[in-house]
Amino acid sequence: MTPENPSEDEPSARAQRLAEFFVNTPLLRMRIERDDEEFEFSRSSLAPGRRASEATVTPEPLVERPVDVLRADVVGILRFGRHEPTLGEEVAEERELAAIEALGIRTSVRARSSGRLTAILCQDGAAVDYGRALFEIERG
Amino acid sequence: MLRKVLVANRGEIALRIVRACRELGIGSVAIFSEADRDSTHVRVADEAFCVGPGPVPRSYLNVPNIISAALVSGCDAIHPGYGFLAENARFAEICADHGLKFIGPRPEIITAMGDKATAKRVMAEAGVATTPGTDILATVEIAREAAEKVGYPVLLKATAGGGGKGMRVVERPADLERAFLGATAEAEASFKDGRVYMEKLIRDPRHIEVQVLADEYGEVVHLGERDCSIQKPSHQKLIEEAGAPNLSERARARLHEMALLACRHVGYSNAGTLEFLSSGDDVFFMEMNTRIQVEHPVTEMVYGIDLVKEQIRIASGEPLGYTQRDLEPRGHAIECRINAEDARNNFAPQAGKLGAVIFPGGPGIRIDTHIFSGASVPPYYDSMLAKVIAFANTREQAIARMERALRETLVEGVSTTTEMCLEILGTEGFRSGVYDIGFLPRLLAQRVG
Numbered sequence: 001m002t003p004e005n006p007s008e009d010e011p012s013a014r015a016q017r018l019a020e021f022f023v024n025t026p027l028l029r030m031r032i033e034r035d036d037e038e039f040e041f042s043r044s045s046l047a048p049g050r051r052a053s054e055a056t057v058t059p060e061p062l063v064e065r066p067v068d069v070l071r072a073d074v075v076g077i078l079r080f081g082r083h084e085p086t087l088g089e090e091v092a093e094e095r096e097l098a099a100i101e102a103l104g105i106r107t108s109v110r111a112r113s114s115g116r117l118t119a120i121l122c123q124d125g126a127a128v129d130y131g132r133a134l135f136e137i138e139r140g
Numbered sequence: 141m142l143r144k145v146l147v148a149n150r151g152e153i154a155l156r157i158v159r160a161c162r163e164l165g166i167g168s169v170a171i172f173s174e175a176d177r178d179s180t181h182v183r184v185a186d187e188a189f190c191v192g193p194g195p196v197p198r199s200y201l202n203v204p205n206i207i208s209a210a211l212v213s214g215c216d217a218i219h220p221g222y223g224f225l226a227e228n229a230r231f232a233e234i235c236a237d238h239g240l241k242f243i244g245p246r247p248e249i250i251t252a253m254g255d256k257a258t259a260k261r262v263m264a265e266a267g268v269a270t271t272p273g274t275d276i277l278a279t280v281e282i283a284r285e286a287a288e289k290v291g292y293p294v295l296l297k298a299t300a301g302g303g304g305k306g307m308r309v310v311e312r313p314a315d316l317e318r319a320f321l322g323a324t325a326e327a328e329a330s331f332k333d334g335r336v337y338m339e340k341l342i343r344d345p346r347h348i349e350v351q352v353l354a355d356e357y358g359e360v361v362h363l364g365e366r367d368c369s370i371q372k373p374s375h376q377k378l379i380e381e382a383g384a385p386n387l388s389e390r391a392r393a394r395l396h397e398m399a400l401l402a403c404r405h406v407g408y409s410n411a412g413t414l415e416f417l418s419s420g421d422d423v424f425f426m427e428m429n430t431r432i433q434v435e436h437p438v439t440e441m442v443y444g445i446d447l448v449k450e451q452i453r454i455a456s457g458e459p460l461g462y463t464q465r466d467l468e469p470r471g472h473a474i475e476c477r478i479n480a481e482d483a484r485n486n487f488a489p490q491a492g493k494l495g496a497v498i499f500p501g502g503p504g505i506r507i508d509t510h511i512f513s514g515a516s517v518p519p520y521y522d523s524m525l526a527k528v529i530a531f532a533n534t535r536e537q538a539i540a541r542m543e544r545a546l547r548e549t550l551v552e553g554v555s556t557t558t559e560m561c562l563e564i565l566g567t568e569g570f571r572s573g574v575y576d577i578g579f580l581p582r583l584l585a586q587r588v589g
Contacts, residue, residue: 075189075208102208103238127212129189130205131174 068112070135072128076102078109080124089117090140097135100128115139141456142166142217142241146210147185149221150200150521152510153432154181157219160448169213171206173199175518180510187213194520200224203231210240217241217455219448223522226431227254243455245410245430252406253428257299257337263425266405268398271417271424273339280320286338287316293341296320298327298334304375305330309341342424344576345417347371348384350399351439352412353450355460360403362396363443364469366435368415370564372487373581378557379564380435381474382442384418385535385573391421398425400464411436411451434477434527437508441473441531472535474542476561478509478526478551480517483560491519495552500545504531504538517554525551535573539565 018032072078078098085097091111098109119136122128144167147157154170158181161168170185175194182188189209192199199205201224210218218240220226229250235242244250253259260270272290276299277283287294287310296319298306306327308319320336328334351363367384368377384392399414402425413433415426436447445467454460480490497513509526511517517525528549530542546562567583569575 075191075205075212077212103204103211127189129209130192130199131190 065115065138065140067118068115068137068139069133070097070109070112070137072100072109072130072132072134074100074102074107075129076100076107076127078122078124078126078128078134084124085117085120085135087117087120091115091117091137098122098124109134111135111137113137113139141458142452144169144186144213144215145217145219145243145452146171146206146213146215146240147181147221148200148206148218148225149223150176150179150181150510151524152508152527153221153434154179155184155510156508157221157448158185160446160452163446164449164452166452167215169209169215171200171209173518173520175516175520178516180512189213194518196224196520203234207234207238207240210235211238215240217243217452219243219451220431222429222431222434227429229254241455243410243451245408245412249406249408250430253430255299256297256301256427257335259428260337260425262406263402263428266402268402268405268425269394269423271339271342271426274337276335276337277320280317283320283336283338284313284316287313290338290340293343295339295341296323296336297339298323298331298336300331300333300335301327306334306336342417342419342422344578345419345424346384346387346576347377347415347426348387348395348418348423349413349415349433350395351433351436351447352399352403352408352414353445353447353454353460354403354408354410354412355454356409356457357459358404358407359460359463360400360408361460361462361464361467362399363439363445363447363467365392365395366438368435369575369577370570370580371577373584374487375577376487377435377477378479378580379474379476379561379570380438381472381535381538382438383469383472387418388421391418391423394421395423398423402428410454411447434524435475437506437527437529438473438475441506441529442469442471443467444470471531471533472538473529473531474535474538475527475529476542476546476565477524477557478528478549478561479557480523480525480551480554481557482555483557484555487557489519489523490554490556491517492554493517494554496550497552498548498550499526500528500548502545504541505529505545506531511551525554525556539571 080098093114095111096108100107115137118138122134145161146169147154158168168185170181170188171191172182173194191205192202218235225231229247232242232247264270274286293311296308306323308323310316310319323336324334346369348365350365354360365384366380366382368380370379371377413429416423417426481487494515499507506529511525530538532538532541549558564570
């Protein structure tokens, strides 16, 4: 997925080449980290009937958003609630994403702040141990 | 037979138990703290669960997380090893409440033997010789009257004690009040139990202990004695051997007989150790440890029995399958503890990242350790890194073998007790086998002098 020899170009030329590469993919978001450089490209959606290569793409300057990693603080079985969390969804602060059942006690796993759920690192019904990373939330 | 055992411990004993499980075809589940994530027992066990951060109360004493790890991983038993929860009767009860077999004696036996004053009373009822002394002393006045009866010098000891905490020697009446108040305050601070009792002080005794195994059907055997008299000034053992050198046959027979008597009296089951003070032909019960001991390998070497496997077998409900007549010791074994301690600085514990680690091998050498080159020694735990065990046909040969092995031992990055052990092995006192619990403190005092 990486264009040939991007490091031989100037940064702006590299961004342009990466953008051209991106528009020919079906991706909605692409992020590249290499050495000291970071590029992120995104588009809201592909218009119906429109080819990916026809989408309008502009490189966005990267904005570092803090990421909360929610970890298990007890050993037990993880259960998703009635509203199973989905990747990319916006979650509100204090939203319960899951619970850990241990010795008949249910311990909630809640978002510490509102934001976008960028990683789900656990499965419903799985055993989890202390410190296990469960979710990542990019703070909004 | 049990199917899967959670090992509620760390370090070399956790690895030792995982190995026993594997040889028995039983599944093993390790627990670990965040500081022990890269530890050997975690890597070797079938499964592993992190139960908390480095500090002991939040990880290796975190009962809810430990029990939960056992349940979610489908264990049917918990082996507590030594230290941590090994002599915690409440933990044994909680295991039972959750349908988990605690690999050790019944909770009520742990309770009775864990309280030193109660243990002495129970042993005296059984006809086991105990040091002349008292029950709990409520006030300094009662202590004063008791000391007159027992006869000075006396020893004040914390009933919940261990490791020399809450212990005071009182040579004369004028020192009693201060010692009583000091012992109760120290016991309260250390164990949240300030109660103390009194014993006649036996001067320069040997610390000799007897290993026992008992099944759940009343069969009890002993596996001989160990001499654990080489102790640091803090009363922690450094070198142990099986059997005890220069012990009269009369004293040896009494020790073995009393150990069996005691176990039968309390209905003991699983592995245990009765500790005695010995002076001449006199032997006095001191305390019982209701668990596997650090120094168990020396007994295993001379009896050819795997004590940890026997613990698991007994907990599985199997009968011992042998009697005392079937057990015969062979040869002599010595164990040296390699601790991360600065022996020239009052055995101050060391922590940090290890450099190269090389352990000895060759005939008659066994190494029980969890460390490896580049491993971390966290500051939170006991400083023991390894046990070097030498076995040979005679004591002389075992000493020579141990000296050879210790000289091959390399642990870079922290100070260790290796040189201290070598120095002790080279003394005339140790080589002659005539030593007592004051041996190492006297050797250290001579150095300073």
